[in-house]
Amino acid sequence: MSALALEQVTVELGGRAVVDGVSLAVEPGEWVTLIGPNGAGKTTLLRAVAGLVGHGGRITLDGQGLSQLGRREVARRVAVVPQVPLMPTGMTVHEYVLLGRTPYVSYLGRESRRDVTAAGQALARLDLGDLAGRQLGTLSGGERQRAVLARALAQEASLLLLDEPTSALDAGRQQEALELIDALRLDAGLTVLAAMHDLTLAGQYASRLLLLSNARIVAQGAPAEVLTEPLIAEHYGARVRVLDGLAVVPVRPL
Numbered sequence: 001m002s003a004l005a006l007e008q009v010t011v012e013l014g015g016r017a018v019v020d021g022v023s024l025a026v027e028p029g030e031w032v033t034l035i036g037p038n039g040a041g042k043t044t045l046l047r048a049v050a051g052l053v054g055h056g057g058r059i060t061l062d063g064q065g066l067s068q069l070g071r072r073e074v075a076r077r078v079a080v081v082p083q084v085p086l087m088p089t090g091m092t093v094h095e096y097v098l099l100g101r102t103p104y105v106s107y108l109g110r111e112s113r114r115d116v117t118a119a120g121q122a123l124a125r126l127d128l129g130d131l132a133g134r135q136l137g138t139l140s141g142g143e144r145q146r147a148v149l150a151r152a153l154a155q156e157a158s159l160l161l162l163d164e165p166t167s168a169l170d171a172g173r174q175q176e177a178l179e180l181i182d183a184l185r186l187d188a189g190l191t192v193l194a195a196m197h198d199l200t201l202a203g204q205y206a207s208r209l210l211l212l213s214n215a216r217i218v219a220q221g222a223p224a225e226v227l228t229e230p231l232i233a234e235h236y237g238a239r240v241r242v243l244d245g246l247a248v249v250p251v252r253p254l
Contacts, residue, residue, distance in 0.1 A: 239252075
């Protein structure tokens with residue numbers, strides 16, 4: 001059974017289809033990355049999977065229809081790391097990570113010992129124990145990224161959605177974040193669906209790439225099968241060289 005399956009999913013915004021008839025399946029423990037030019041529908045597709053935007057077609061999580069699950073149950077199964085997460089500067093790291101337990105707390109209740117333990121484990125897993133009492137506004141970019149991932153990990157969801165997880169990080173922090181996500185995937189059995197602009201990083205970490213263009217999937221497969229010079233030229237309008245089937249290097253016109 002697929003961890004996630006989409007059948008002819010369409011999302012319309014402002015009377016225009018920004019996702020148009022997309023079908024895909026993501027297997028348990030797999031890392032699939034959506035690539036494509038700006039406006040291709042990557043972020044909107046992630047939002048549809050998270051139940052944050054209405055859609056046509058069918059989305060299933062572990063065989064159960066998304067439309068049949070309540071918002072709280074969806075939040076227990078799907079953790080989202082947005083491109084620009086809301087991080088109140090005066091909140092401590094521990095308080096922020098504990099928000100990942102919200103789907104498990106009753107509307108009038110308080111966090112249980114299990115919730116506090118899950119948050120503590122997430123802090124420890126991402127080496128944030130010493131920063132638990134620090135306010136978010138005092139953290140570096142890399143530390144904030146780890147806090148966002150810790151909140152998602154505390155949620156104990158089996159599906160992790162990542163929207164441009166490295167866009168605000170330098171090269172070293174980008175590699176650190178992606179290595180950490182991959183380690184979490186392997187250790188905790190997470191399934192990952194990401195959207196990324198950096199084609200080289202996408203190819204290095206994903207087991208499979210889906211190329212979206214004009215709201216549709218136009219190519220999918222192993223990174224070396226999708227990261228080809230003709231496909232990138234056609235859908236990005238870019239002149240590149242692809243080295244070793246993974247490294248995408250822009251080429252200046254003569």
